[in-house]
Amino acid sequence: MARPTPQRRVTIIDVARHAEVSTTAVSKVLRNAYGTSPAMREKVHRAIADLGYRPSAAARGLRGQTYTLGVMVPDIANPFFPEILNGVTASLGNTDYQVLLAPGCAGEHAEARTIESMIDRSMDGIILIAPVSPRAHLEHIAGIIPTVIVGRHARSTIFDTVADDDIAGAALVVDHLVGLGHRRIAHIEHLETEPSCIEEMPNMIRAEGYRLAMRGHGLDAEIDIASKTYTREGGYTGARELLNRKRLPTAIFAGADIAAMGVLDAVAEAGLSVPGDISVAGYDNTTFAAFSQVSLTSVDQAGWQIGADAARLLLERIADRTRRSAQVKLSPTLVVRNTTAPPPAR
Amino acid sequence: MARPTPQRRVTIIDVARHAEVSTTAVSKVLRNAYGTSPAMREKVHRAIADLGYRPSAAARGLRGQTYTLGVMVPDIANPFFPEILNGVTASLGNTDYQVLLAPGCAGEHAEARTIESMIDRSMDGIILIAPVSPRAHLEHIAGIIPTVIVGRHARSTIFDTVADDDIAGAALVVDHLVGLGHRRIAHIEHLETEPSCIEEMPNMIRAEGYRLAMRGHGLDAEIDIASKTYTREGGYTGARELLNRKRLPTAIFAGADIAAMGVLDAVAEAGLSVPGDISVAGYDNTTFAAFSQVSLTSVDQAGWQIGADAARLLLERIADRTRRSAQVKLSPTLVVRNTTAPPPAR
DNA sequence: ACTGTCGTGGGTAACGTTGCCCAAATGTTT
DNA sequence: AAACATTTGGGCAACGTTACCCACGACAGT
Numbered sequence: 052m053a054r055p056t057p058q059r060r061v062t063i064i065d066v067a068r069h070a071e072v073s074t075t076a077v078s079k080v081l082r083n084a085y086g087t088s089p090a091m092r093e094k095v096h097r098a099i100a101d102l103g104y105r106p107s108a109a110a111r112g113l114r115g116q117t118y119t120l121g122v123m124v125p126d127i128a129n130p131f132f133p134e135i136l137n138g139v140t141a142s143l144g145n146t147d148y149q150v151l152l153a154p155g156c157a158g159e160h161a162e163a164r165t166i167e168s169m170i171d172r173s174m175d176g177i178i179l180i181a182p183v184s185p186r187a188h189l190e191h192i193a194g195i196i197p198t199v200i201v202g203r204h205a206r207s208t209i210f211d212t213v214a215d216d217d218i219a220g221a222a223l224v225v226d227h228l229v230g231l232g233h234r235r236i237a238h239i240e241h242l243e244t245e246p247s248c249i250e251e252m253p254n255m256i257r258a259e260g261y262r263l264a265m266r267g268h269g270l271d272a273e274i275d276i277a278s279k280t281y282t283r284e285g286g287y288t289g290a291r292e293l294l295n296r297k298r299l300p301t302a303i304f305a306g307a308d309i310a311a312m313g314v315l316d317a318v319a320e321a322g323l324s325v326p327g328d329i330s331v332a333g334y335d336n337t338t339f340a341a342f343s344q345v346s347l348t349s350v351d352q353a354g355w356q357i358g359a360d361a362a363r364l365l366l367e368r369i370a371d372r373t374r375r376s377a378q379v380k381l382s383p384t385l386v387v388r389n390t391t392a393p394p395p396a397r
Numbered sequence: 398m399a400r401p402t403p404q405r406r407v408t409i410i411d412v413a414r415h416a417e418v419s420t421t422a423v424s425k426v427l428r429n430a431y432g433t434s435p436a437m438r439e440k441v442h443r444a445i446a447d448l449g450y451r452p453s454a455a456a457r458g459l460r461g462q463t464y465t466l467g468v469m470v471p472d473i474a475n476p477f478f479p480e481i482l483n484g485v486t487a488s489l490g491n492t493d494y495q496v497l498l499a500p501g502c503a504g505e506h507a508e509a510r511t512i513e514s515m516i517d518r519s520m521d522g523i524i525l526i527a528p529v530s531p532r533a534h535l536e537h538i539a540g541i542i543p544t545v546i547v548g549r550h551a552r553s554t555i556f557d558t559v560a561d562d563d564i565a566g567a568a569l570v571v572d573h574l575v576g577l578g579h580r581r582i583a584h585i586e587h588l589e590t591e592p593s594c595i596e597e598m599p600n601m602i603r604a605e606g607y608r609l610a611m612r613g614h615g616l617d618a619e620i621d622i623a624s625k626t627y628t629r630e631g632g633y634t635g636a637r638e639l640l641n642r643k644r645l646p647t648a649i650f651a652g653a654d655i656a657a658m659g660v661l662d663a664v665a666e667a668g669l670s671v672p673g674d675i676s677v678a679g680y681d682n683t684t685f686a687a688f689s690q691v692s693l694t695s696v697d698q699a700g701w702q703i704g705a706d707a708a709r710l711l712l713e714r715i716a717d718r719t720r721r722s723a724q725v726k727l728s729p730t731l732v733v734r735n736t737t738a739p740p741p742a743r
Numbered sequence: 744a745c746t747g748t749c750g751t752g753g754g755t756a757a758c759g760t761t762g763c764c765c766a767a768a769t770g771t772t773t
Numbered sequence: 774a775a776a777c778a779t780t781t782g783g784g785c786a787a788c789g790t791t792a793c794c795c796a797c798g799a800c801a802g803t
Contacts, residue, residue: 062759073783078761086781108518109458110759113788117455119518127482127498128684133474140501149514152473152498155486168495172454172465172518283684316689338474338629343662344690408789419753424791432751456789459758 070098112173121169121177130337138358185247220383221260237300239289242278286313301394308333326392346389416444458519467515476683484704531593566729567606583646585635588624632659647740654679672738692735
C-alpha cells in the first residue's frame with residue numbers, strides 16, 4: 052500500500068551540503084553564472100545527479116527567472132496553431148526553457164484574463180498569437196513582460212512581431228484564379244468586432260489584399276465579400292449567401308481553411324461540383340487541406356517558421372529588454388491542389 | 398517613448414496597508430479561509446479593486462497552492478484533444494483555477510520531462526491524457542502531485558482514471574459492419590512500443606475489442622490486423638498492406654479517425670470507391686469525420702464529458718488527497734455516416 | 744464570579760532561490 | 774616589492790505569500 056510518504060523535496064541546500072559548497076555556488080552553477088571553476092561545476096553536477104535535485108520554479112520566480120515561456124493560442128481546434136507551436140519548441144531546442152500553452156481565449160475579456168494569469172505566474176516571456184486586444188493594451192503588457200506578437204501587423208518600440216504578408220498571400224490566390232480564367236471571385240472574411248485594431252488584424256489585411264489584387268486585375272466590379280467568421284459555420288453561411296447572388300461567383304476564396312471546409316459543405320449541398328462548377332481556395336494550408344478527399348488549394352503560411360522566429364525573438368528580448376524591436380515578415384506560398392480549375396465554359 | 402518604468406508590483410502588503418488590516422487578513426480573504434467577518438471581506442475586496450492587486454503565483458507556490466492545473470496532451474495536432482480540453486475548462490467554470498497545457502510529449506522520455514516540469518512549477522494537480530509511462534512511474538508521480546489519468550485502463554489506489562469503454566466502442570463498429578453484411582473486416586491498430594503498459598493502453602484495448610467482437614460473430618477466421626500507428630501515415634501504409642491480401646477486406650476499421658484519413662487516401666489511390674467497394678470506419682468522431690467531403694462513420698467518445706469528469710475528479714482529489722480513488726468509464730456511441738454501406742454483391 | 748467555547752484578527756517564521764556585496768587567493772603589471 | 778586586476782567562492786537579505794499559533798473580547802453554562 053503506497054502510504055502518502057512525507058516526500059520532502061530535495062532543495063538547493065541539500066545539494067550544497069552534499070557537494071560541500073555554498074548554496075550560492077550551486078545557484079551559480081545552475082544558472083551558468085560567472086564565478087565558477089570547472090572543478091566546482093563538476094562537484095555540483097555530481098551532487099545534483101546523486102540527489103535527483105530539480106529547482107523549484109516557484110522559488111526561482113520570486114527572485115529571478117522561471118524558465119517558463121507562455122504561448123497564448125486563440126483556438127486550439129484550429130490545426131494551424133500546432134505548426135506554430137512546433138516551430139517554437141524546435142527553436143527552444145535544448146535550452147532550459149519550458150513552454151506552456153494557455154488556451155481558451157474567446158474575446159478580449161478572456162484574452163486579458165489569460166495574459167494576466169501568465170504574468171501572475173512569473174513567466175519569463177510570452178508569445179501572443181493573433182491577439183484581439185487593443186494596441187495600447189498590448190504595449191502595456193509588453194512593458195511588464197517580454198512579449199512577441201504573432202499575426203498582428205503592428206509596429207511597436209517595445210514588442211516584436213512576426214507576421215505573414217497577408218496582402219501578398221491574398222494576391223497569390225487571386226492571381227492564380229485569374230490566371231485560370233476566373234473573373235467573379237468572391238471572398239469570405241472574418242469580421243473583427245473590436246474596432247480598435249481593425250487595420251492590424253491579419254483577417255482584415257487578407258480581405259484588403261483581396262480587394263487590391265482584384266483592382267490590380269481591373270476586376271473592381273466583381274469584388275464580392277461575405278463578412279462572417281473563420282469557422283466552419285462561418286464558411287458555410289457565407290457560401291450560402293454568395294450562392295444566392297443573382298450572378299453566381301465562379302470561385303470562392305475563403306480567408307482560412309477551416310472556413311473553406313464550410314464552403315465545400317455548402318457547395319456540395321447546393322448540388323454544385325468542385326472544381327467543375329466552382330473553384331474554392333483556402334488559407335493556412337492546414338492538414339485538412341492535404342487530405343486526398345479534400346485536396347484544397349491553399350496558401351501556406353510557414354507556421355513552423357513563424358513559431359521558430361517568434362521564439363528566437365523572445366529569447367533575444369529576454370536577454371536584452373532594451374534592444375530595438377524587430378518586425379519579421381514572412382512570404383507565403385501557394386499550394387495548388389484539386390479544388391481550383393478553369394471556370395465552366397459559358 | 399515608453400521608457401521602462403520600474404513598475405513595482407502591488408503586493409499583499411500594499412493591500413493590507415490600504416485596507417488597514419493585517420496581511421494575514423488579506424490572505425484569508427483571498428483564500429476564503431476561516432476567520433473573516435463580512436465587514437473585513439468587504440474592506441479587503443475594495444482595497445484589492447482599488448489597487449488592482451493580483452496575487453503572485455510564484456510566492457503562493459512556495460507556501461501553498463498556485464491555483465494552476467496542468468494538462469499534458471500527447472499530440473496537439475490530434476483534433477480529439479481540444480474537445481477534452483473544453484470539457485476541462487467548462488468543469489472549472491468560475492473557480493480560481495487556471496489551466497495550462499504542456500505540449501510535445503513524444504515518447505516516454507519526453508513525457509517524463511514534461512511531467513517533471515509541471516511538478517517543478519508547483520502545479521496543484523495534473524491531468525495526463527493517454528500517458529505512455531509505465532504504471533509504476535505514474536503511481537510515483539501521483540504520490541507527489543494529485544493526478545488524473547485519462548485513457549489508460551488502469552486501476553490505482555492513488556490516482557483516478559477516466560476512460561472510454563474501448564471494448565464496447567470497437568464492438569459498436571464491428572456490430573454495425575456485420576449488420577450491413579460484412580464478414581472480412583480488417584483493423585488497423587496502434588502498436589505501442591513500451592511493453593510495460595500494453596494491456597492498459599486504449600489502442601490495445603480497441604484491438605482486443607475488435608478481436609472479441611469478431612469472435613462473438615463467429616468470424617475468428619476473418620480477423621486481420623495491420624499494426625501501425627494512429628497517424629495518417631500509419632493508416633495509409635496499413636491500408637496498402639491490407640489491400641495487398643489475397644482476399645480483400647470489404648471493410649477497414651481504423652482505431653482512430655486520423656488513421657482512417659490515411660486509409661481513405663490509400664483506398665482512393667488503389668482506385669477503389671468508398672463505400673461502394675470498401676467500407677471505412679474510424680474512432681474519435683473528430684471534426685474531420687463530420688466534414689461532408691469525408692463523412693466518416695466513427696465512434697464518438699464524448700471528449701467533452703471525459704474532460705469535464707477528469708477536472709471534477711482532480712478538484713476533488715486536491716481537496717482531499719486521501720479520498721478513495723475513482724474510475725470513471727464512459728460509454729461510446731456510434732455515428733454512422735457515408736463511408737459504411739453493405740459490401741459489394743459477389 | 745469562574746471556566747470554557749467561539750468568532751475574530753494579528754504576529755511571525757518559514758518556503759527555496761537569487762542578487763548584491765565582500766573576502767581571500769592568485770596572477771600581472773609597474 | 775608594491776600596487777593593482779582577476780578569479781573563485783561565500784554570507785546575507787530579500788522576494789510575496791501562507792501555515793501555524795496566539796490573543797482578545799463576547800457570550801454561554803455552570
